[in-house]
Amino acid sequence: MKQSIAFFACLFFFFFTNAQNDKSTGFEKGDFFVSGNIGFSSFKNRDTDRKATEFRIIPEAGYFISDHVVLGLELGYLNVNIEAIDTVNGITGVVDQETNSFLAGVYSRYYFTPQKIFSFFGSLGLDYIDSKQEQLGGNTDIEIDVFRMGLDTGINYFLSSSFALTTTIGILSYEIGNGSVDTSNFNIGLDFNNINFGLLYKI
Numbered sequence: 001m002k003q004s005i006a007f008f009a010c011l012f013f014f015f016f017t018n019a020q021n022d023k024s025t026g027f028e029k030g031d032f033f034v035s036g037n038i039g040f041s042s043f044k045n046r047d048t049d050r051k052a053t054e055f056r057i058i059p060e061a062g063y064f065i066s067d068h069v070v071l072g073l074e075l076g077y078l079n080v081n082i083e084a085i086d087t088v089n090g091i092t093g094v095v096d097q098e099t100n101s102f103l104a105g106v107y108s109r110y111y112f113t114p115q116k117i118f119s120f121f122g123s124l125g126l127d128y129i130d131s132k133q134e135q136l137g138g139n140t141d142i143e144i145d146v147f148r149m150g151l152d153t154g155i156n157y158f159l160s161s162s163f164a165l166t167t168t169i170g171i172l173s174y175e176i177g178n179g180s181v182d183t184s185n186f187n188i189g190l191d192f193n194n195i196n197f198g199l200l201y202k203i
Contacts, residue, residue, distance in 0.1 A: 025158040026115035037198035076103035144179040
């Protein structure tokens with residue numbers, strides 16, 4: 001275990017030091033980029049026969065108003081389908097529940113080493129999410145409008161002068177929902193559900 005940690009630490013140090021010495025890529029004031037992530041996941045709980053699938057696509061665009069600060073916009077679509085065994089009105093059967101969500105948001109992002117291949121960043125964003133949940137085969141529809149503020153951190157790694165890989169990790173978020181159901185949630189997350197991978201293109 002210690003050898004594995006040492007190996008990855010050395011690998012990280014190698015990429016980091018090489019990234020700092022290469023000045024052919026990176027960002028500066030006036031740069032514009034488009035980015036986003038597409039994801040699909042599937043989960044099944046054998047104990048409860050609960051199945052869930054999720055598909056998301058979230059494109060975004062950002063503009064460097066200074067060498068370190070980005071202002072950005074994002075749009076997105078999320079589909080979640082849950083299939084479970086449940087009892088309704090004394091009858092046990094398969095319940096198929098589908099949720100469709102549309103997202104629009106703005107964010108501000110700070111890059112610590114924007115002119116390097118490898119850079120950490122932090123971002124603060126505000127999203128509006130319009131969600132509709134439908135229980136297929138039933139009469140249950142739930143519509144919720146959600147406002148979410150979130151704090152993320154991430155890593156940017158340039159593969160060439162124009163293309164870069166990005167990874168974002170959700171740290172903190174607060175949500176307020178109004179509609180068929182009123183909700184409020186505060187989340188602190190560092191698990192794999194809060195990690196997103198994407199591809200960035202600098203124009």
